[in-house]
Amino acid sequence: MHTVVVLALDKVVPFDLSTPIEVFTRTRLPDGRPAYRLRVCGPGPAVDAGVLTLRLHWGLEALAEADTIIVPGRSQLDPVPGKVLDALRRAAADGTRIASICSGAFTLAATGLLDGLRATTHWSAATELAARHPLVEVDPDVLYVDNGQFLTSAGAAAGLDLCLHLIRRDHGSAVAADAARLSVMPLEREGGQAQFIVHDHPPAPRGSELEPLLRWVEDHCAEELTLEDIAGKAGTSTRTLNRRFREQTGTTPLQWLLRARVRRAQHLLETTDHPVDRIAAQVGFGSPTAFRDRFKRVAGTSPQSYRSAFRDPAGR
Numbered sequence: 210m211h212t213v214v215v216l217a218l219d220k221v222v223p224f225d226l227s228t229p230i231e232v233f234t235r236t237r238l239p240d241g242r243p244a245y246r247l248r249v250c251g252p253g254p255a256v257d258a259g260v261l262t263l264r265l266h267w268g269l270e271a272l273a274e275a276d277t278i279i280v281p282g283r284s285q286l287d288p289v290p291g292k293v294l295d296a297l298r299r300a301a302a303d304g305t306r307i308a309s310i311c312s313g314a315f316t317l318a319a320t321g322l323l324d325g326l327r328a329t330t331h332w333s334a335a336t337e338l339a340a341r342h343p344l345v346e347v348d349p350d351v352l353y354v355d356n357g358q359f360l361t362s363a364g365a366a367a368g369l370d371l372c373l374h375l376i377r378r379d380h381g382s383a384v385a386a387d388a389a390r391l392s393v394m395p396l397e398r399e400g401g402q403a404q405f406i407v408h409d410h411p412p413a414p415r416g417s418e419l420e421p422l423l424r425w426v427e428d429h430c431a432e433e434l435t436l437e438d439i440a441g442k443a444g445t446s447t448r449t450l451n452r453r454f455r456e457q458t459g460t461t462p463l464q465w466l467l468r469a470r471v472r473r474a475q476h477l478l479e480t481t482d483h484p485v486d487r488i489a490a491q492v493g494f495g496s497p498t499a500f501r502d503r504f505k506r507v508a509g510t511s512p513q514s515y516r517s518a519f520r521d522p523a524g525r
Contacts, residue, residue, distance in 0.1 A: 212246045236387075250268055250271035273299065281368075315334070
């Protein structure tokens with residue numbers, strides 16, 4: 210089982226710490242088994258998390274056993290203990306994947322592992338990160354950056370985007386979509402997203418009045434649905450439907466439909482050898498050109514490039 214170790218240092222931001230814990234412990238494989246084993250470690254038996262004091266079950270030795278290390282942000286950018294930096298460097302030398310959330314990029318950059326690479330952090334700290342680590346190419350305008358072994362994300366909810374992206378890399382879009390449905394998704398954000406970002410539509414809360422309708426739309430997304438069709442299924446007017454969608458999903462019914470189609474296309478690109486034009490028709494787009502344009506707008510890259518990056522030769 211893939212082991213994720215979250216590194217907790219003094220002044221850790223509780224939100225950044227809890228995000229990977231919440232996401233990875235909820236993730237299940239198609240047969241229901243847990244997809245990840247999660248541990249939280251640190252240099253001491255307890256961690257000052259501001260309003261909280263956390264007791265840790267694992268020390269830094271847990272980093273050596275990790276397949277993925279998550280470095281949350283800290284509310285104060287104090288120097289990182291040398292033994293922590295050394296442990297991260299040893300893990301990196303062994304090929305361990307390391308990802309930072311928010312100002313956790315400062316800890317990762319202090320190891321030298323980001324030198325010569327593109328990275329991001331919370332927009333308000335980007336200038337300081339660039340000043341402290343001039344060999345790092347800091348991009349403040351994206352949600353996260355994937356360099357392969359090393360990944361960095363912006364603040365707050367961008368950490369959730371990053372975790373879902375890692376799940377997609379490890380287990381494919383279906384498992385990532387299930388994890389998204391079980392997690393608190395951010396509202397849709399336009400512009401500035403990193404390439405290959407996960408764009409699963411934000412579901413309504415479980416038990417809400419829209420949940421059955423959203424499932425119906427997803428099941429029928431390959432059909433020629435109109436706003437009137439969706440409103441008719443919901444038994445309401447188009448105006449009321451638009452209002453409810455805005456309130457509960459942060460988007461419109463038709464935008465939600467288009468994202469559902471793109472997500473299904475992502476799954477087909479990962480798991481089949483179907484030509485792109487065939488997939489466009491399978492997921493409900495009227496023309497291959499419209500499909501390519503929408504896919505690039507949502508996923509940040511072309512369908513063919515996406516397939517090259519995420520195709521699973523084992524047919525997972």
